[in-house]
Amino acid sequence: MVTGTRERAKADIARVHELMAIVRGDAKHAEAAESTADALWVLYDQVLRLSPDAGDERDRFYLSKGHGPMAYYSILALKGFIDPAELYRFGTFHSPLGHHPDRIKVPGIDISSGSLGHGLPLAVGSALGLRALRRPGRVWVLMGDGELDEGSNAEAIAYAGRARLDTLHVVLIDNHSATQGWPGGMEERFRIEGWSCARVDGRDHQALADAYREEHGGQPRLVVADVGAASSRVNKGEGGS
Amino acid sequence: MAGMMRQRFVDVTSELLETTGNLAVLTADLSAEMFSQARARHPERVINVGIREQLLISMAGGMSLVGMRPIAHSFAPFLIERPFEQIKLDLNHQGTGAVLVSAGASYDIASGGRTHQSPGDVALLSTLPDWTIHVPGHADEAEAMLRDAATRDDLIYIRLSNQSNRQPYATPGSGCLSTLRAGEQATVIVVGPLCDAVLEATADLDVTVLYAATVRPFDGATLRQAVADQAVPRVVLVEPMLEGTSSAEVLRSLSGRPVSLLPLGVPREELRYYGTANQHAIAHGLDAAGLRRAISSFISER
Numbered sequence: 001m002v003t004g005t006r007e008r009a010k011a012d013i014a015r016v017h018e019l020m021a022i023v024r025g026d027a028k029h030a031e032a033a034e035s036t037a038d039a040l041w042v043l044y045d046q047v048l049r050l051s052p053d054a055g056d057e058r059d060r061f062y063l064s065k066g067h068g069p070m071a072y073y074s075i076l077a078l079k080g081f082i083d084p085a086e087l088y089r090f091g092t093f094h095s096p097l098g099h100h101p102d103r104i105k106v107p108g109i110d111i112s113s114g115s116l117g118h119g120l121p122l123a124v125g126s127a128l129g130l131r132a133l134r135r136p137g138r139v140w141v142l143m144g145d146g147e148l149d150e151g152s153n154a155e156a157i158a159y160a161g162r163a164r165l166d167t168l169h170v171v172l173i174d175n176h177s178a179t180q181g182w183p184g185g186m187e188e189r190f191r192i193e194g195w196s197c198a199r200v201d202g203r204d205h206q207a208l209a210d211a212y213r214e215e216h217g218g219q220p221r222l223v224v225a226d227v228g229a230a231s232s233r234v235n236k237g238e239g240g241s
Numbered sequence: 242m243a244g245m246m247r248q249r250f251v252d253v254t255s256e257l258l259e260t261t262g263n264l265a266v267l268t269a270d271l272s273a274e275m276f277s278q279a280r281a282r283h284p285e286r287v288i289n290v291g292i293r294e295q296l297l298i299s300m301a302g303g304m305s306l307v308g309m310r311p312i313a314h315s316f317a318p319f320l321i322e323r324p325f326e327q328i329k330l331d332l333n334h335q336g337t338g339a340v341l342v343s344a345g346a347s348y349d350i351a352s353g354g355r356t357h358q359s360p361g362d363v364a365l366l367s368t369l370p371d372w373t374i375h376v377p378g379h380a381d382e383a384e385a386m387l388r389d390a391a392t393r394d395d396l397i398y399i400r401l402s403n404q405s406n407r408q409p410y411a412t413p414g415s416g417c418l419s420t421l422r423a424g425e426q427a428t429v430i431v432v433g434p435l436c437d438a439v440l441e442a443t444a445d446l447d448v449t450v451l452y453a454a455t456v457r458p459f460d461g462a463t464l465r466q467a468v469a470d471q472a473v474p475r476v477v478l479v480e481p482m483l484e485g486t487s488s489a490e491v492l493r494s495l496s497g498r499p500v501s502l503l504p505l506g507v508p509r510e511e512l513r514y515y516g517t518a519n520q521h522a523i524a525h526g527l528d529a530a531g532l533r534r535a536i537s538s539f540i541s542e543r
Contacts, residue, residue, distance in 0.1 A: 104336050111306070112334050115326065121296050122331055125303020132265060132285040133308060155293035
């Protein structure tokens, strides 16, 4: 019998991992998916105003990381967006679930992604659009530290800061995979452009929830979910995870 | 003549912002000043993103995702070629809609050199599906295209130019080829601002002249009708952009039949000379005299 919130949290994340285990055939990105599970689960379970029957006032979630969407699909299955049976045929010809998610094939997925550096710029447009339409939804983007290499992100980070897009939130998974590091730290690139920034242990659900909810008026928001370097990965040859 | 289409774009768009509540205009510094009055009235819908063309396109996709109708504008090479992956993924693949409006077509900015010229923009965009591509030959045509585009939710490219015909030739809203002349020796299809030059070039030639201000989707039906009774149609395609941009469309619309096709346009090779657009047209054989030479020669080939 599950009693306290800590026990419930453990049972929930265990269930996410169970579903992820079903999703086979993408071992190359298994580690990437593993690193997103906690940060993504807390977001979907405690913060996002998003459900299969949500109306126009809903939040939006853009998975920009693109690679290794097993955690994402599993969470969408748990939350009722996807039939869990679909997880068994992940990546097959007729499956709606490809190795990179597609909003056209899966209602519940907000953007189609896979090529790095597109999710944040798209989110900037959506946040501006919601502001122009006077709609209350927030826009959340999940990115990877390797993905930050892409120059298109620099354009988006700069503009979002200048436009004071405070409905825009980035969750950046730092598994220390970027092949060339970040002199001065990756948060500096956001902070200098006027973002509110925080870094938390990416497996600590309470810390994640607190950081997601922290007040940050008038600025776009960055939460870095640090999941540590899972294994030695110097000169891996593939920047994005 | 210079800049008339771009000014009309600014004026018409500024007016449409008043009546179309989900319309937005995005610029990347170029032409941003021209929208300053509109921006003062609609600061949340007239947005200058700075010199950030990848963001320009992605933002259009992101706005479309939440129900806006975005118009994104810059010079053609910076709007189409520089952020092409963003067009492919954040517009096409994403299933979003947007209106892309360019200024500075082909060799309009002659003295700016290659970096400011993209004769290949339409050909490049044509590698993607679902784009309506307009190449207006007059500001009135551009205006009609813009007004129509603002009410839709699909993918539209309007390619403005400093070159213009003296009058509009297209039937507004039809996207069809207009038959300007009927003749026997060949069928000349001319696109956009080169129409007056073609009419002058063929004034004493026995040719059909069909005018296109919209090249995608290509109006094959009118072409088929025009050559229906010809054993081997002889077709000349005159385009103010990369030579052969619409050759495949012409051949596809006449599929199953032998066709003799002469595509005229801007060559692939860079023209490393400056001067004026007129001088470039002459260099490319796209002035009236050059067109007359090429078309006469084609007709007299047996």
